């Protein structure tokens with residue numbers, strides 16, 4: 001005879017269904033630099049195993065938002081959650097699940113690729129042995145195993161970006177933020193990086209927030225957040241954002257939503 005199922009104690013907080021917890025939850029976040037309001041009541045979610053493009057012109061507030069998510073700045077109002085962990089109250093748990101590629105390059109140019117990775121792994125408390133194994137594996141995945149001992153200074157811009165992405169993945173995060181990661185790269189390097197990050201979504205279930213002002217980096221099936229002058233003007237699956245703006249493509253939708261003129265070359 002099978003024993004009866006245990007009766008749930010109503011005093012216990014129900015465990016959230018992991019599938020229902022967003023990778024990133026931005027809830028009513030505002031931020032000002034003195035009198036200048038950079039973010040105004042921003043709310044949106046990034047789901048696990050999804051690619052969310054944060055689309056905005058220069059000055060929209062993308063970098064400010066990244067600085068709040070990563071705790072470079074304290075949160076003035078609103079909440080940021082990473083897989084249900086509040087970044088303000090439980091930063092350790094929240095940030096453990098987060099990998100970041102910032103807009104400015106942050107590699108040590110005079111160290112080798114492996115040294116850069118090992119140094120970062122040590123900051124995350126990963127043992128030397130484990131760090132060596134993960135570094136070798138990640139260098140293989142980004143096609144730079146044969147350059148492991150080279151100085152970073154000798155890499156191309158695209159290779160440096162791939163290394164930064166590998167570094168951001170060393171501690172096995174489940175949410176990855178990238179702030180305009182393809183700026184300054186040629187067409188081939190951009191395509192390589194985009195396809196690598198999209199693979200992380202489909203093959204490893206990582207939730208990705210990709211800040212950009214380039215329309216051609218967004219694909220049907222992506223989620224989209226349109227940020228303009230600190231406010232979210234539209235969000236949701238790309239097809240819905242386009243339809244709701246009464247447009248045929250993301251470029252026109254963005255123009256209608258923001259009143260902006262688009263730039264040649266597919267940029268916002």
Ligand SMILES: Nc1ncnc2c1ncn2[C@@H]1O[C@H](COP(=O)(O)OP(=O)(O)OP(=O)(O)O)[C@@H](O)[C@H]1O
Nearest residue numbers: 033036037038056057058059060061062063064065
């Ligand atoms: N340290 C700062 N002090 C004062 N104002 C700032 C500071 N950083 C950003 N701002 C202002 O906040 C607003 C949002 O800037 P932010 O850099 O977040 O935008 P962005 O979307 O990342 O732009 P970009 O694509 O140019 O990097 C802008 O008006 C900017 O001038």
